[in-house]
Amino acid sequence: MREFGYQRAHDVAGAVALLGAAPDARLLGGGTNLVDLMKAGVERPGLLVDVRDLPLDEIRATADGGLRIGATVSNSDLAAHPAVRRHYPALTQALLAGASGQLRNMATVAGNLLQRTRCGYFADLAKPCNKRAPGTGCPAVTGDHRNHAILGASVHCVATHPSDMAVALAAFDAVVTYETADGPGELPLDAFYLPVGDTPHIETALPAGAVITGVTLPPVLAAAHSRYRKVRERASYAFAIGSVATALDVRDGVVRDVRLAFGAVASRPWRARAAERVLVGGPADADAFAAAADAELAAAEPLPGNRYKVTLTRNLVVTELARLAEEATR
Amino acid sequence: MTTTTGSSSATGATGAGRTRVEGRDKVTGAARYAGEIPFAGLAHGWLVLSTIARGRVTAVADEPVLAMPGVLAVLHHGNAPRVDADYVGMLGRPNPVVGLFQHDRVPFTGWPVALVVAETSEQAREAAEALVVGYEEEPHDVAFRAGRDDAYRPEDSPMVQADAGKGDVRAQLDGAAFVVDAQYTTPEEHHCTMEPHAATARWDDGRLDVIDSNQGSGWVAAEIAQLFSLDRDSVRVRSEHIGGAFGSKGLSAHQVAAVMATTVLGRPVRVVMTRRQMFSLVGYRSPTAQRVRIAADADGRLRAFDHEALNLTSTVHEFVETSAVLGRVLYDAEAHRTRHRVVRLDVPTPTWMRAPGEAPGSFAIESALDELAEKCGIDPIALRARNEPATGPVSGLPFSSRNVLACFEEGARRFGWADRDPRPGLRREGRWLLGTGTAAASYPSGVGRSTAAVTAEADGTFTVRINASDIGTGARTAMTLVAADALQVNPDLVRTRIGDSDLGHAMIAGGSTGTRSWGWAVRLAAADLRERLALGGGIPPEGITARSDTADAIDALPQQERHSFGAQFAEAAVDVTTGEVRVRRLLGIFAAGAIVNPLTARSQLTGGMTWGLSMALHEEAVRDAATGGHVNADLAGYHVASHADVPLVEADWVDDPVPGDPVGIKGVGEIGIVGVAAAIANAVWHATGVRHRELPIRPDRVLRAAGETPGA
Amino acid sequence: MAPPTSSAVTLHINGEKYTLTVDHRTTLLDALRERLDLTGTKKGCDQGQCGACTVLLDGRRSVACLQLAVAAEGREITTIEGVADGDRLHPVQQAFLDLDGYQCGYCTPGQICSAVAVIEEHAAGWPSAVTEDLRPEAEAPALTADEIRERMSGNLCRCGAYAQIVRAVARAAENVTDEVKEPVA
Structure with missing residues (x-):
């Protein structure tokens, strides 16, 4: 870890100014990912701008019935918040399925969105990696890729995004807001994460020098009946090998609204719009759920070592939607 | 059948549960481990490891690094002090990795190529990262698999008998009613002690003083003396508290680096391994590929038992994972063959890891026994009872005591085995398929020469000096209790000093030999002291000290098969739609001789069983073929069981007197892990009807198996 | 500059x-x-x-x-x-000592600090990943063995003292149910 400067920002404008003044500056939130990557030598900032003191730690209801979540709200505060538990339970479940109690206390909402992949090649300077060192190659394609992407990947990178929280946010059409020297901006989560293509090192559409100020959740009726289900290689404290956020609004046996997003299958949270299209307006039964999963996973391009993820994700979609449908009939 | 959980000794010190004498220090943070003793002028060393798997170092660009802030020295093969790694230590020749910086060859990824020493650890880390090392790379081979044609039979040694056998396996296989012929594999597994390997070295008034984390301070001191050509008495190694060892804490690169650096710089130097470095520097359990062939009569009596185990080793040192030795103890057959084979690859040298040999070996043969029980239509416990040998199947020697069937009987009663429907795939609870499984366990009860001193102090207290190592076993407490028993005094009057090479020779904490070896020495010295005190007379200010040496007593032991035994029971739940496996219950019943401290012995046993669970479901170090290094060399990638994976594991024991044995203690460090992975795999079969012969039983494998099995 | x-x-x-x-x-x-x-x-x-x-x-x-x-x-x-009250151990420390909630002791300070917080987080009504009913008006879940295990999962123990640690946390939380009753020692 190289030597670096440290500044604490006390307001958003100050953070924007500090970030803009040094090309190798990085924002420090909870540090749970950045400090780790600095120790590994993957990140080598010259200046850290500490944003923990920014006045962005509020969660409040919006006028339209949605939720406004500040960028520095901790993962544990967000998970425990009554409005989240009542209106977006899948988000609470996703947060609680992530990391550990200690890390959730430290990690911020913005930091969670911006965390880097946990690909073993990315974190090891002794190995090639297009995401870390563009042009060096992606050894995971022919090497170990048990936990790598099956959707939307490219030959340049098959890494997955590790966030659970972002999968639930993707299902609920969350919008990321930010501030730059040129003024505020916003990005729907779908547009926030960029496709891999041949630039796996460019992960988000966030403009250079932007400071994330928060996430806005629109009101989603179906979200009150939502779940997040995560499968991992031990019962807790591990990254997902497959996960789904599901929300279902069924009335009179007909699907009015459905939300589906997958984790651990792509470089970003994977909103399963093809599957949603199959379901809306149709019956909420096992055949429909399976057809929906198959519609989305038809695009899957698994590698020899991660074909199981297609089966796993399909099974999760079917069982989770069935459970929501069953709850809806109670 | 009675279980002994109460007192089994005259005065009640041993046999009753006692909390650890250092317990308060451990729960308040006062207990100091190797990297935690402050020294004025301490400098910090950081190891630099090779990034290639095979070749040579062509250049170490130390000049720019020496100009960095705080950097004091860069040691490498071009400038490091010379050492003599060509010696024979207590356990044979050393792992060549301790011959640090003596040549330019690189035999594996993660081989130490330099040490950077700086004023602070932050400066040392940055300088180590900045150090440019040039390499000339050669093609490497890290591909371990069954059937490699370059596998060879290792030489016999006092520690390893490669092959053993009797009878004609082929003939017995041909004439048998039932045959199991299966291949089992276990992956590369790592010790992952919570405390990283750490050492602080300094020269103190002409003596080398090393604060280290190890499982034998006398052992490490002797090896350092040999390596650096020093008088044995001029080296002192201390290990007061040790944050886990499991076989990984002997002489490694960090102590050697610290000694070299303090010698060069003339100030104390601490070297602590990073978690990532531990994955290539401190050894690991080799992956294994094992073939088991068992043939039985219609009534389940074994006619052939054939177990061949392959493991890997490095190109620079041989290590044999003795997976096939278990069958030489557990089962007899007309034809009996057990063989070890080794293949050399461009990887670090494996080493002992909790129940070396027996842990992977038991997965293979105890799974195979279950498969045989299925084929024969015989209950797995009944099958084992039917094949209980009277004497050592290979040696012909009598057992010192063998109560494995008593373990099965008691375990079956407590687990509710009698109600078990043997058919697989029948029990469902929500999304979970449920099953139960069992396996036998055995581990040798060894002993090593130890010396002890017990002093009656003038103030009425007693001091025990024994160079034991408490790696988490409760050794300090156990020796206090053994001494109190022999002295027939209250344990509160006894202080025990351990973990210092100046205390004299004693066995290391390894291979479940510690409590038996040290307890014997302490008991002899304490008994001698008690006799002397019985003569009357006052105690002088310096106290009265009695000493012991168990060398002659050990030599006088008759030739016997000496082992602990056990029976493991597991209940597993499997969701075949997600591949998740959960262990709901684990029960182990053991026959392990006299139990000194039931509280800590139970912890060791359940700890071993938890290891077995972790081995069954989680652990695998994945090596990247292209670079020769790991892709999961950290605790987020290499999964060990977490809280949420582990049920309220239960362990208990049956009476296991050892007639004629002067100690009666067998040791409980390893036996807990043996057989657990098989019991869980057998339970997974019982739940799903699918045999998993490849560890760990991970979601990807369960899903793949479910996809390949019609109807699952 | x-x-x-x-x-x-x-x-x-x-x-x-x-x-x-x-x-x-x-x-x-x-x-x-x-x-x-x-x-x-x-x-x-x-x-x-x-x-x-x-x-x-x-x-x-x-x-x-x-x-x-x-x-x-x-x-x-x-x-x-800073967890103990002078010479008087915190109930979590005392329970770890009495129930042998450790072996080598190296993960122990972290386990104890974590357990102290787990008991407080639970008392504050924070749910966990194994909490079934997340509704804010729902009754707080009992601190069962499963709840303790999930909440403590960020603290690895390689010696494998988990069973004893869960019992110690339950005792310190004064929540000793049949499922976490202590074995005879």
Whole structure:
């Protein structure tokens, strides 16, 4: 870890100014990912701008019935918040399925969105990696890729995004807001994460020098009946090998609204719009759920070592939607 | 059948549960481990490891690094002090990795190529990262698999008998009613002690003083003396508290680096391994590929038992994972063959890891026994009872005591085995398929020469000096209790000093030999002291000290098969739609001789069983073929069981007197892990009807198996 | 001009103030262990993957290895050395000692700090990943063995003392149900 400067920002404008003044500056939130990557030598900032003191730690209801979540709200505060538990339970479940109690206390909402992949090649300077060192190659394609992407990947990178929280946010059409020297901006989560293509090192559409100020959740009726289900290689404290956020609004046996997003299958949270299209307006039964999963996973391009993820994700979609449908009939 | 959980000794010190004498220090943070003793002028060393798997170092660009802030020295093969790694230590020749910086060859990824020493650890880390090392790379081979044609039979040694056998396996296989012929594999597994390997070295008034984390301070001191050509008495190694060892804490690169650096710089130097470095520097359990062939009569009596185990080793040192030795103890057959084979690859040298040999070996043969029980239509416990040998199947020697069937009987009663429907795939609870499984366990009860001193102090207290190592076993407490028993005094009057090479020779904490070896020495010295005190007379200010040496007593032991035994029971739940496996219950019943401290012995046993669970479901170090290094060399990638994976594991024991044995203690460090992975795999079969012969039983494998099995 | 790479900070630890100059790279964990001789907080992985360095920051459990010391200024830090009430052990410490909730002891300070926080988080009504009913108006879940296990999962114990640790946390939380009753010893 190289030597670096440290500044604490006390307001958003100050953070924007500090970030803009040094090309190798990085924002420090909870540090749970950045400090780790600095120790590994993957990140080598010259200046850290500490944003923990920014006045962005509020969660409040919006006028339209949605939720406004500040960028520095901790993962544990967000998970425990009554409005989240009542209106977006899948988000609470996703947060609680992530990391550990200690890390959730430290990690911020913005930091969670911006965390880097946990690909073993990315974190090891002794190995090639297009995401870390563009042009060096992606050894995971022919090497170990048990936990790598099956959707939307490219030959340049098959890494997955590790966030659970972002999968639930993707299902609920969350919008990321930010501030730059040129003024505020916003990005729907779908547009926030960029496709891999041949630039796996460019992960988000966030403009250079932007400071994330928060996430806005629109009101989603179906979200009150939502779940997040995560499968991992031990019962807790591990990254997902497959996960789904599901929300279902069924009335009179007909699907009015459905939300589906997958984790651990792509470089970003994977909103399963093809599957949603199959379901809306149709019956909420096992055949429909399976057809929906198959519609989305038809695009899957698994590698020899991660074909199981297609089966796993399909099974999760079917069982989770069935459970929501069953709850809806109670 | 009675279980002994109460007192089994005259005065009640041993046999009753006692909390650890250092317990308060451990729960308040006062207990100091190797990297935690402050020294004025301490400098910090950081190891630099090779990034290639095979070749040579062509250049170490130390000049720019020496100009960095705080950097004091860069040691490498071009400038490091010379050492003599060509010696024979207590356990044979050393792992060549301790011959640090003596040549330019690189035999594996993660081989130490330099040490950077700086004023602070932050400066040392940055300088180590900045150090440019040039390499000339050669093609490497890290591909371990069954059937490699370059596998060879290792030489016999006092520690390893490669092959053993009797009878004609082929003939017995041909004439048998039932045959199991299966291949089992276990992956590369790592010790992952919570405390990283750490050492602080300094020269103190002409003596080398090393604060280290190890499982034998006398052992490490002797090896350092040999390596650096020093008088044995001029080296002192201390290990007061040790944050886990499991076989990984002997002489490694960090102590050697610290000694070299303090010698060069003339100030104390601490070297602590990073978690990532531990994955290539401190050894690991080799992956294994094992073939088991068992043939039985219609009534389940074994006619052939054939177990061949392959493991890997490095190109620079041989290590044999003795997976096939278990069958030489557990089962007899007309034809009996057990063989070890080794293949050399461009990887670090494996080493002992909790129940070396027996842990992977038991997965293979105890799974195979279950498969045989299925084929024969015989209950797995009944099958084992039917094949209980009277004497050592290979040696012909009598057992010192063998109560494995008593373990099965008691375990079956407590687990509710009698109600078990043997058919697989029948029990469902929500999304979970449920099953139960069992396996036998055995581990040798060894002993090593130890010396002890017990002093009656003038103030009425007693001091025990024994160079034991408490790696988490409760050794300090156990020796206090053994001494109190022999002295027939209250344990509160006894202080025990351990973990210092100046205390004299004693066995290391390894291979479940510690409590038996040290307890014997302490008991002899304490008994001698008690006799002397019985003569009357006052105690002088310096106290009265009695000493012991168990060398002659050990030599006088008759030739016997000496082992602990056990029976493991597991209940597993499997969701075949997600591949998740959960262990709901684990029960182990053991026959392990006299139990000194039931509280800590139970912890060791359940700890071993938890290891077995972790081995069954989680652990695998994945090596990247292209670079020769790991892709999961950290605790987020290499999964060990977490809280949420582990049920309220239960362990208990049956009476296991050892007639004629002067100690009666067998040791409980390893036996807990043996057989657990098989019991869980057998339970997974019982739940799903699918045999998993490849560890760990991970979601990807369960899903793949479910996809390949019609109807699952 | 390059910004300064070290700063003078005042850290509030266990009710005491410590003023020192830290290299910005210094983690709170290294500041505690290498600068302040508070070695009770353990370094197991230095990557946030084991929990051995768990301390309380403003009352909340955190891993000290990923917390920069310079960024900890102004926060109340409680380490294992500050958990007991003088000579009187905290109920969690006493339960670990009595029920053998450890073996080598290296993960123990982190387990204990974490357990202290788990009991408080549970009392505050925080749900966990195994809590069935998340509705805010729902009755708080009992601190069952499953709840304890899930909430404690950020603290690895390689000796495998989990069963004993769960019993110790249950006893300290005064929540000893049949399922976590202690074995006869």
